Amino acid sequence: MAFPEPPCAECAEQLEYSVEILRYVCGNFECSALGMEIPVWRALQQSGLAAPATTGLPRPVRGGLPVPWVAPWTADYVFWFALDGARCAAAHNQWLCQVCGDELPDEAWVLATPEGQVLQAALHKKCKDLALEFCPHLSSADTRAVPMLVSRDALSADGHPLRDAGPSDPLYLQQWEVTT
Template structure:
């Protein structure tokens, strides 16, 4: 392969973490637009603060600063597959939180992956999408098997790309479970 072609490639390495968490450290070599190893973004809390904002684990850093509107696909996929938090990068507990388009079973999940309760508070305080009351998002606590892969059909213009939907309670191993849907105001009040 010519050197010019290799220079534009993005090589990703996964490294086991020393702290016993299942989630992996992600190391980038020759990323085309991410600083990768030049910007240390380790998993855990508290989050690094960049440009006055907490820096989520799945957010890339570009040469001109944080790319808050982007998501590192490798990290987001690790969070989905290994049941990890997209904000702090650590393993999730038995339950976690997601943001939904509507407060009902079957609603699309609008976040890239689930979030710890403490990380949800951090996200709605600082994320202009999740923290915008005009979006009327609902928030609910889920088990890993409460969410399932979704088709991207029928989403409205400008909406985040939904990759998950909230499985109806009747289709889960806990069919008698009652779900609670919180508004943004209720999430902020509980912070």
């Protein structure tokens, strides 16, 4: 699988990928975007390398694993540990499933840490089971996240009940918490 090498949107030189920050950076000293951190999904989108977002089940499979809707990917490379900010914001704002991208019923599942921090967005029951089966890190000793069935009323974003919170922004995603 070829690692994607998108060009800089400003100077068209190839961006460098930083494994420390999991973002692309322009290293061209003559570019106005020198040193600017560019999220993976943005770089892929701006360069036209992003694969189209496919919704629904079954998910496309890469390397034997189902590709979640919110994962940034190209025709032949998946950034498993990055999030597509635009899709994640849409999942937040429109109550869509982060695994399949389809609409959710009034009550849906979230994976929440013992402190109530939601791992990004909500999911269908089937998609939650899929995520836990194929992404064991979601419920590992690091996060200790457990599935919870919630409605939007049980969630808050950055300290505000979800209904009063401003919309999630692709570059400043909401952090959801379970409040009840």
